[in-house]
Amino acid sequence: MSEWKAKRFWKSVETRAEADGYGVFLDGRPVRTPAKVPLILPTEGFAEAVRAEWEAVDEVIDPGQMPFTRTANAAIDKVAVQKDEVADMIAEYGGTDLLCYRAEAPEALRARQDAGWDPLLDWARQTYGARLAVTSGVMHLAQAPEALVPLRAAVHACNPFQLAALHDLVSLSGSLVIGLAVANGQSSPEALWALSRIDETWQEEQWGEDEEAQNQAALKRAAFLHAAEVWRLSGMH
Known part of the structure; x- marks a missing residue:
């Protein structure tokens, strides 16, 4: 049985300034961490690095090709707590x-x-x-x-x-x-x-x-x- 993989469902990726940092949005919806927490980055540069990874997704989401997103998830879901x-x-x-x-x-x-x-x-x-x-x-x-x-x-x-x-x-x-x-x-x-x-x-x-x-x-x-x-x-x- 083949393993299910999440596929690209969005057309646009953008960053926005938030009250406590910078968010990344897919078709206007915020990217969230695996723990369902909004992915808020501390700097615009970090947000841009994450945005570029989501923009580069072709068909299937491969976390192995998204190191900045993975590190940000770890910082929010694991380190911060x-x-x-x-x-x-x-x-x-x-x-x-x-x-x-x-x-x-x-x-x-x-x-x-x-x-x-x-x-x-x-x-x-x-x-x-x-x-x-x-x-x-x-x-x-x-x-x-x-x-x-x-x-x-x-x-x-x-x-x-x-x-x-x-x-x-x-x-x-x-x-x-x-x-x-x-x-x-x-x-x-x-x-x-x-x-x-x-x-x-x-x-x-x-x-x-x-x-x-x-x-x-x-x-x-x-x-x-x-x-x-x-x-x-x-x-x-």
Whole structure:
């Protein structure tokens, strides 16, 4: 038995300013989330990105081809209703940040990590007053609580759309500092993604590329860059 799929039923797609943001309308009817909540976006740019996805639907609605709509749905239906819990989950990455764990050997890899990651930790200290300690190896290093407080505060200051973006930036990179660096425009998302992949890039240089690993890395990179764009479109409030 074939699976039922929703098909395009509308002719026109438009955005409109609403009291609390921007809505997307199909033949004058508002788009709603899976939880039946009006899909209200925080900025006109975000609404335009969602509008373009609905406009691009040919015959069958394929959520896989609508990443901005999917992220907006998640922000409204999931993040907004448990905002503090999501923020806490993201902030926890500060205690095990990728940038704080360096290789014991070889020296060349350690030097590459130091060169790429030390400036980011310096930036976190200068921007947030967060002094994160660094260790060699994989054994857990407990960070001083006072180093994590300002990072947690920065996460909790985000709106639900920003949190949805930050969640992916942090979880994909393994680094709260990298996620916040993207959010603050410390460097380009592409450059920061490359810094999160120093270890993997090193392994590829030593042992050659693995096709499956390359495909997975490409998917993660695309998701990271999408999250960076969602953050950009989510406004600073």
